[in-house]
Amino acid sequence: MKERVVILSGAGTSAESGLSTFRDADGLWEGHDVMEVASIEGWHQNPALVLAFYNERRRQLHDVEPNKAHYLIAKLEQDYKVTVVTQNVDDLHERAGSNHVIHLHGELFKAKSSLEPSDSFIHKSDINIGDLCENGNQIRPDIVWFGEQVPMLEVAAYEVSQADKIIIIGTSMQVYPAASLVDYAKPEADVYYIDLKPANTEQLILSNPLIVITNTASQGMQQLLDEHL
Structure with missing residues (x-):
C-alpha cells in the first residue's frame, strides 16, 4: 500500500x-488594500471594484503555466x-x-451565486455587475474571503x-x-x-x-x- x-x-x-504572492510587505495586494478586495465587507461596500480585481487575476491566470x-x-x-x-x-x-x-x-476559474454559495460552477471569463445565476442573483468569484x-x-x-x-x-x-x-x-x-x-x-x-x-x-x-x- x-x-x-x-x-x-x-x-x-x-x-x-x-x-504574485498574496500580499506585499506593506499589506497591499496588487496595489489594493487587502480588505477592500478580499473580504466580504469589501464585496458589500464595492462589488464592482472586487469584480474588477478578480477579473484581472483571472485574465492573468490564462497567461501563465x-x-x-x-x-x-x-x-x-x-x-x-x-x-x-x-x-x-x-x-x-x-x-x-x-x-x-x-x-x-476557493478557485479563480469558478463562480457562484452571491446569495446561494453552494451553487458553484466553472467560469473562466470576466464577471460583471448584472451577471446573474439561474436563480436571478448576482454571481461572484468562488473565493473564500476574509470574514467567511x-x-x-x-x-x-x-x-x-x-x-x-x-x-x-x-x-x-x-x-x-x-x-x-x-x-x-x-x-x-x-x-x-x-x-x-x-x-x-x-x-x-x-x-x-x-x-x-x-x-x-x-x-x-x-x-x-x-x-x-
Whole structure:
C-alpha cells in the first residue's frame, strides 16, 4: 500500500509561474488594500471594484503555466497516494497533473451565486455587475474571503491526520486557519518544510520529525526528491 503524502501549498508555489504572492510587505495586494478586495465587507461596500480585481487575476491566470514545483508535486503520485491542500486559487496544480487537490480558499476559474454559495460552477471569463445565476442573483468569484467560513477546512484536516509524510511548500504559515492544519499531523508523520523564508519552526511543529529546506519551491522540491524521498 502506498504511503500517504499531503502537500500544504501556498503562494510561493505559484510565484515562479508569475503569479504574485498574496500580499506585499506593506499589506497591499496588487496595489489594493487587502480588505477592500478580499473580504466580504469589501464585496458589500464595492462589488464592482472586487469584480474588477478578480477579473484581472483571472485574465492573468490564462497567461501563465505550471512551474517545475507543480510538476514535481504531481510526479509524486507515481510512488505515493498524494493529496494537495492549497491556499492558492489558481488551477496550476491540476494543470500539472495532480489529481486530488483541495482548494481551501476557493478557485479563480469558478463562480457562484452571491446569495446561494453552494451553487458553484466553472467560469473562466470576466464577471460583471448584472451577471446573474439561474436563480436571478448576482454571481461572484468562488473565493473564500476574509470574514467567511473555510468550507473545506475539515476535509483538509482529515487528510493531514492520515498522512505519513507532510510537505509544506511556499507558505509562511502565518495565514489562519490554514496554518493550523499541520497541528493535525499524527506524531510519527515526517514533515518537510520548503520556503525561501521559513517561519519560526519552533512554533510550527511540536513533536514531528522536521526537515527544513530553505529554497524556492522548484529547487526545494528537487532537493527533497534527491535527498529525502
